[in-house]
Amino acid sequence: MRAELGYITRRERGAPARRTAEADAPVLHLGRGPGNEVGLPDLRVALIAAELSPDAGGMRLRATAPGDVRVNGKSTTNALVVSGDEIRIGPYKLTLDTPGAGYDAAIAIELVDPPGDDLARLRKTSRIGLERTRLGKRLPSWMLFLLLVVFGLAIPVGSFLGWGPQRADHAVPKPGWTRVADLSWTVGEISDAHKHFAADCGACHQRAFASVPDSACAACHTGLPGHAIGDAVRKAGLDNAGCGDCHTEHRGAQASILRDDRLCTDCHTGGDGRMAGSHLRAVTGFPDGHPPFRVTVVKDTTGPVLERVDLSGPTPPKNLATLKFPHDAHLKTGGVLSPKGLVKLDCASCHAPDAGRQGFMPTRFETDCGWCHTLKFDPKAPERTVPHGDPEAVHAYLRDAYARIALEGGDAEIAAGLPRLRVGQPVTEAERLELRAWVQQRVDAAVDLVFDPRRGCASCHIATRKGATVSIEPVIVLDSHLPKTRFDHGQHFTMGCGECHKAEQSTSSSDVLIPDLGTCVACHGAANATLKVPSDCTSCHGFHIHGTAPMTKIRQER
Amino acid sequence: MSAATAKPGAAAAGKRIPPGEIHQSFLAYRGFRFLKWGIWLCLATILAYALHRPLTAPNGGTWLGYTLGTIGAALILWLMWFGMRKRSYGRIGRLQGWLSAHVYLGLALIVVATLHTGFEFGLNIHTLAYALMMAVIASGAFGMIVYAAVPEQMTRNRHGATVSDLMAKIAALDGDMRQAALGLDDRQAGLVLAAMNQVAIGGSAWRQLSGTRPNCATRLALRRITAADAVPEQRAQAQRVLGLLGERLEYLDVISRDLRYKALMDIWLYLHVPLSFALLAALTAHVVAVFFYF
Numbered sequence: 001m002r003a004e005l006g007y008i009t010r011r012e013r014g015a016p017a018r019r020t021a022e023a024d025a026p027v028l029h030l031g032r033g034p035g036n037e038v039g040l041p042d043l044r045v046a047l048i049a050a051e052l053s054p055d056a057g058g059m060r061l062r063a064t065a066p067g068d069v070r071v072n073g074k075s076t077t078n079a080l081v082v083s084g085d086e087i088r089i090g091p092y093k094l095t096l097d098t099p100g101a102g103y104d105a106a107i108a109i110e111l112v113d114p115p116g117d118d119l120a121r122l123r124k125t126s127r128i129g130l131e132r133t134r135l136g137k138r139l140p141s142w143m144l145f146l147l148l149v150v151f152g153l154a155i156p157v158g159s160f161l162g163w164g165p166q167r168a169d170h171a172v173p174k175p176g177w178t179r180v181a182d183l184s185w186t187v188g189e190i191s192d193a194h195k196h197f198a199a200d201c202g203a204c205h206q207r208a209f210a211s212v213p214d215s216a217c218a219a220c221h222t223g224l225p226g227h228a229i230g231d232a233v234r235k236a237g238l239d240n241a242g243c244g245d246c247h248t249e250h251r252g253a254q255a256s257i258l259r260d261d262r263l264c265t266d267c268h269t270g271g272d273g274r275m276a277g278s279h280l281r282a283v284t285g286f287p288d289g290h291p292p293f294r295v296t297v298v299k300d301t302t303g304p305v306l307e308r309v310d311l312s313g314p315t316p317p318k319n320l321a322t323l324k325f326p327h328d329a330h331l332k333t334g335g336v337l338s339p340k341g342l343v344k345l346d347c348a349s350c351h352a353p354d355a356g357r358q359g360f361m362p363t364r365f366e367t368d369c370g371w372c373h374t375l376k377f378d379p380k381a382p383e384r385t386v387p388h389g390d391p392e393a394v395h396a397y398l399r400d401a402y403a404r405i406a407l408e409g410g411d412a413e414i415a416a417g418l419p420r421l422r423v424g425q426p427v428t429e430a431e432r433l434e435l436r437a438w439v440q441q442r443v444d445a446a447v448d449l450v451f452d453p454r455r456g457c458a459s460c461h462i463a464t465r466k467g468a469t470v471s472i473e474p475v476i477v478l479d480s481h482l483p484k485t486r487f488d489h490g491q492h493f494t495m496g497c498g499e500c501h502k503a504e505q506s507t508s509s510s511d512v513l514i515p516d517l518g519t520c521v522a523c524h525g526a527a528n529a530t531l532k533v534p535s536d537c538t539s540c541h542g543f544h545i546h547g548t549a550p551m552t553k554i555r556q557e558r
Numbered sequence: 559m560s561a562a563t564a565k566p567g568a569a570a571a572g573k574r575i576p577p578g579e580i581h582q583s584f585l586a587y588r589g590f591r592f593l594k595w596g597i598w599l600c601l602a603t604i605l606a607y608a609l610h611r612p613l614t615a616p617n618g619g620t621w622l623g624y625t626l627g628t629i630g631a632a633l634i635l636w637l638m639w640f641g642m643r644k645r646s647y648g649r650i651g652r653l654q655g656w657l658s659a660h661v662y663l664g665l666a667l668i669v670v671a672t673l674h675t676g677f678e679f680g681l682n683i684h685t686l687a688y689a690l691m692m693a694v695i696a697s698g699a700f701g702m703i704v705y706a707a708v709p710e711q712m713t714r715n716r717h718g719a720t721v722s723d724l725m726a727k728i729a730a731l732d733g734d735m736r737q738a739a740l741g742l743d744d745r746q747a748g749l750v751l752a753a754m755n756q757v758a759i760g761g762s763a764w765r766q767l768s769g770t771r772p773n774c775a776t777r778l779a780l781r782r783i784t785a786a787d788a789v790p791e792q793r794a795q796a797q798r799v800l801g802l803l804g805e806r807l808e809y810l811d812v813i814s815r816d817l818r819y820k821a822l823m824d825i826w827l828y829l830h831v832p833l834s835f836a837l838l839a840a841l842t843a844h845v846v847a848v849f850f851y852f
Contacts, residue, residue: 127761129821141834141835146839152843183681187680201851
C-alpha cells in the first residue's frame with residue numbers, strides 16, 4: 001500500500017508548514033522507532049504504536065502496543081478507518097485525507113501536543129523553599145498565642161472574678177477545668193496544713209493585685225499569741241509585723257515558716273536599740289553568738305518568787321528546794337533498801353514520760369515514793385499507814401484508828417493493857433475515860449513518830465513542829481527550768497538520761513540538773529551545718545509566746 | 559572592595575562601611591562587642607546570685623528574683639522587637655549589629671532567667687514560660703549554628719551555580735534525552751519519560767529537609783536501563799541515554815542538597831517565631847499571675 005504523508009508543523013506566526021513524504025509497504029507501521037514507515041518521533045509514542053493495512057471499504061488500524069490510540073476521539077485497538085477519520089496516537093494527530101492518484105492513502109501528521117519547554121515545566125512542577133510547603137509561621141504564632149492567653153490568663157482571671165460555674169461553699173472544689181487553669185498559676189506546692197482548702201485560691205488571695213491580708217490567716221488562727229509584752233511590741237517594731245513577714249506559702253509541704261535566723265537576730269542582737277531597757281541578752285547566732293543558758297529557779301517559796309540565773313556563772317545556780325531528795329542516794333549502783341528488799345532504781349522508776357512523750361509526768365508520792373517510803377506509825381500495826389499530804393488528816397486518822405481498836409479490840413498486841421469490856425453490859429464512865437486516855441496516849445506516841453524532825457515527814461519535807469501539830473513547807477517543783485525553750489525528750493530518746501543530766505552526782509535537790517549550751521552544741525550546729533544537726537532559732541524557741549497579746553490585736557492597736 | 563559585597567542593610571543605610579567589617583560574620587561584629595556584653599551580664603548575674611542570701615530558698619519572689627525577672631522580661635521584649643526591626647532596613651543601627659546583639663543577649667538570657675527561677679520548677683504557667691523561652695533560645699541557637707556553618711557548604715555544593723542554572727541544565731539534558739531515547743524499546747523509553755515527568759525538585763517540608771527523593775524515577779531509570787540488555791543497534795543509544803540520566807541524577811542530587819541546606823537555614827524560624835509568640839503570652843500570664851496573687 002502506498003501512502004502520501006504530510007508532516008505539518010505550526011509556527012507561532014504564519015501559516016503552517018507542510019513537509020511531504022511517501023511510504024510504500026504492504027502494511028504501514030506507525031511509531032517513534034526509525035524502522036517505521038510512518039515515523040512519529042516523540043518519546044511518548046510507542047516504538048511501534050500501530051499498523052495500517054488495506055481492508056475492505058477502507059483501512060484497518062490495529063494498535064500494536066499498549067498506549068493511547070483513538071479514532072475520532074474514541075479509544076480503540078482495532079478499527080476500520082476511512083478518509084476523513086482522525087486518528088490520535090499519543091501527542092500526534094493523523095488525519096486521513098482523500099488520496100491522490102496512485103496513492104492508497106493520504107495521511108496528514110501533526111504533533112498537536114508538543115512536549116513544551118522543559119525548563120518551564122521543570123520550574124512549574126518544582127516546589128522549592130519551605131515557604132511553599134504547608135509550614136507556616138503566622139497561623140501557628142497566633143494559635144499558640146491565643147491558646148495561652150485564654151488558658152493561662154483569661155480563665156484564671158475569670159475564675160477569680162467569678163465567671164463561669166461557681167460554688168458558694170469554699171470547701172467544695174470548683175469544677176475541674178477551672179481548677180486546672182487556676183492551678184496553672186500556682187507558684188509551688190502548698191504546705192500540708194493548708195492543702196485541705198488549696199483548691200480555693202480566694203480563701204487567702206482575697207483581692208487582686210494585693211498581698212494576702214493577715215485577716216485571711218486570722219480567720220482560722222484565732223487568738224494566736226504575740227511575741228512581746230506592752231511597750232516592747234512597739235519598741236521592737238512588731239506592731240508593723242504581719243504574718244507574711246515570717247510565714248510563707250507555696251514553698252513546699254513543710255515550709256510555711258521562714259526559719260532564717262536573721263528574722264530573730266535582726267532584733268535580738270540589740271545593736272539597733274530595739275531591745276533597749278530589756279533584760280534580754282544579745283543573740284547573734286547559734287552556736288556562736290548564743291549566750292549561756294539562763295535557768296529559772298525558785299528564790300523564795302513564798303509567792304513563790306522565781307529568778308533567772310546564769311547556768312555557767314561562777315557558782316552553780318541553786319534552786320530553793322522544799323523537798324529533800326538527793327538523787328545520788330536513790331541511784332546507788334548497789335540499789336536501795338526498800339520494803340521489797342534491795343531495789344535498783346533508775347530515772348524511769350520515778351520519771352514516766354507523758355502521753356505525748358515530749359516531757360514527763362509529775363512525780364507523785366502515791367505512785368513514785370510511797371511504795372518505799374511507807375507512812376507506818378506503829379511497829380505493832382505495820383499494815384496501817386497514815387494518809388499523805390495533810391497533817392490534820394494524819395491526826396484524825398490516828399485518833400480514828402486507835403479509837404476503833406479500843407472499841408473493837410481484836411488487835412491483841414496493841415490492845416494489851418486495855419480494860420476488858422463486858423458483853424451485854426453498858427460501858428461505865430470510868431471505863432470510857434480509861435479508854436480515851438489509852439487512845440490519846442497511843443495517838444501522842446504515833447504523832448511523835450510521824451512528826452519527828454529526823455524521821456517521818458521531815459525526812460523528805462521541811463516540817464516545823466509546834467506541839468502536836470506540824471507545818472510542812474509547800475513543795476514547789478518547776479515544770480521546766482528552761483521555760484523559754486522547747487525541748488522534746490521524745491526526739492532525744494536514743495540518748496541516755498545521764499548524758500545530759502548528772503543526777504548520779506547530785507547530792508541535793510537544790511542542784512539544777514540542766515545541761516549547759518556546750519552539751520547541745522556537741523550535736524547541734526548552725527542552720528547551715530553539714531556535719532551536725534542543723535539547728536536554727538525556731539528549733540528550740542517559738543515566736544508566739546503564750547501570755548502576750550494576740551498578733552491580730554497588735555496589728556489593730558496601731 | 560565593592561559595595562556589592564556589603565550586606566544589603568548596610569548598603570541601604572547609605573553609610574560608609576569601615577574596612578575590615580566587610581565579610582565579617584555577625585558573630586564577630588565590632589570585635590565581639592555583644593559577646594562581651596553577654597558575658598558581663600552573665601557574670602554579674604551569677605555573682606549577684608552567689609552573694610544573695612534570701613530568707614527563703616532562692617526564687618523569683620526575692621528582690622534579686624524580681625530584678626532578674628525584670629531584666630529577663632525586658633530582654634525578651636527587646637529580642638522579639640528584632641522581628642520588627644529586621645523588616646525595616648536602614649533605621650537605628652546596622653541590622654548586623656542588631657543580629658549580633660540578638661544572638662548574644664539571647665544566649666545570656668539562659669543565665670538570667672535560670673537564676674531568676676532559683677531552680678524552682680513545677681507544672682505551672684511559670685515553668686511553661688521558662689520552658690518556652692528555652693525552646694525559643696534552643697531553636698535560635700540551632701539557627702545560629704546553621705547560619706555559621708551551612709553557607710560555606712552550600713557554596714561548595716553548587717560550585718557557584720544557582721539552582722536556576724542547574725534547572726536549566728536539567729532542562730537541556732531532558733531535551734537531549736527526548737531525542738536520544740527515541741530508539742530505545744518501550745519499557746526503557748517509559749522509564750526515561752517517567753524520569754523526566756516526575757516532580758523531582760523540592761516538595762514537602764520533610765522532603766526538602768531530609769534532602770531525600772524516595773522513588774526517584776531518574777535513579778530508577780538509571781538502574782533499570784542497561785546497555786547490555788539493548789539490542790545491538792540500540793546499544794550506543796542506550797549508552798548515551800544512561801550518560802544523560804547519570805548527569806541528570808547528579809544535578810538533582812546537587813539541587814536536593816542545596817534545598818536541604820536552605821531548608822535547614824529556614825526551618826528553625828518556623829519554631830522560633832511561633833514559640834516566641836507563645837512565650838510572649840506565657841510571659842504575660844506569668845507576670846500577671848505573680849502580681850495578681852501577690
